[in-house]
Amino acid sequence: MGIRSAFNFVLFAMIMSQPICSAISADTFESRVFEETNDKTLPYRLLKPFNADPSTDYPLVLFFHGAGERGTDNVRQLKNGVGVFALEENRTAFPCYVVVPQCPEKILWVDTPWTLNSHIQPEKPTEPMRLAMELLVSLQKEFKIDSTRIYVAGVSMGGFGTWDAITRYPNTFAAAIPCCGGADEHKAKELVHFPIWAFHGDKDTVVKTIRSRNMIAAIKMAGGEPKYTEYKGVAHDSWTKAFNEPDLLTWLFSQKKK
DSSP states (O other), X not given: OOHHHHHHHHHHHHHXXXXXXXXXXXXXXXXXXXXXXXXXXXXXXXXXXTTOOTTXXXXXXXXXXXXXXXXXXXXXXXXXXXXXXXXXXXXXXXXXXXXXXOOOTTOOSSSSOTTSSOOOOOSSOOHHHHHHHHHHHHHHHHSOEEEEEEEXXXXXXXXXXXXXXXXXXXXXXXXXXXXXXXXXXXXXXXXXXSOBEEEEETTXXXXXXXXXXXXXXXXXXXXXXXXXXEETTOOSOOHHHHTTOTTHHHHHHHOOOO
C-alpha cells in the first residue's frame, strides 16, 4: 500500500468512526474526477442505484459538504449527512444517483463569509460551484437521469451552496435541503413555488440561526410555503438530526419539477 493509499485508508477509517450517516464503506461511493475541457478538475464521489435498470430514469441528489471537508483527497466530503443515502434500506426504498463533489481548500461554494448576518449573492458562481453544475450536465449524458427529479442538499458551507444553487439555477432542481446555511434574502421571491425543507440549530454559533430564519421568513413574505425545522439546544451540527428525520427522504423523493 502506497503512502497516499495508506493515508486515504486511515482517513476513511476515521470518518467511519463518526455516528449515524457515516455507516458507509469506501467503495460504496465510486471515486471519480470531473475534467472540464479547459483542464479544470473537480474530484467527486458517486453513489449509483442498486442494479440499475437501463430502461429506468433515476433521480439524482447533488450534495454539498461543509468547510471542514474541503481538500483533494476525495474522501472527506462523505463525512457528514450524505451517508444516509447509502444505507441499504434507503438505497432499496429510494434508488438514485448521489453525487458529492469536493471543494478545494481555502475556496467556498459561495464567495461570502458564513459569520455575517446577511449577504448579497455574488454576480458569478465560484469555480467549484460552476464545475459542480457542469458535472451535473455530464452525468445526465452518461446515465439515465430523471431531469424532473434532480435534488440538492448541503450542510454548513454546503448549506450556503444549496441556497446559492437553487437561487442561481432554479430550473435545474426539484427540491432542496439546506442545513445551517444562509442566502441572499433578496432572492426569496424566486423560490416562492420551490419545495424547500431547511434546518438549523437554535444554538448555532458558527452560522447564525437568523440566516435560516430570515430566508424562510422572506420566502413566506413573498407567498411561499417552505418547510423549516429548528432544533432546540442544538449547535452547528443540525445535520445529524435533519438527516435522521423519518419523513425527510419520503418528502424529498416525492417532489417533482413541474
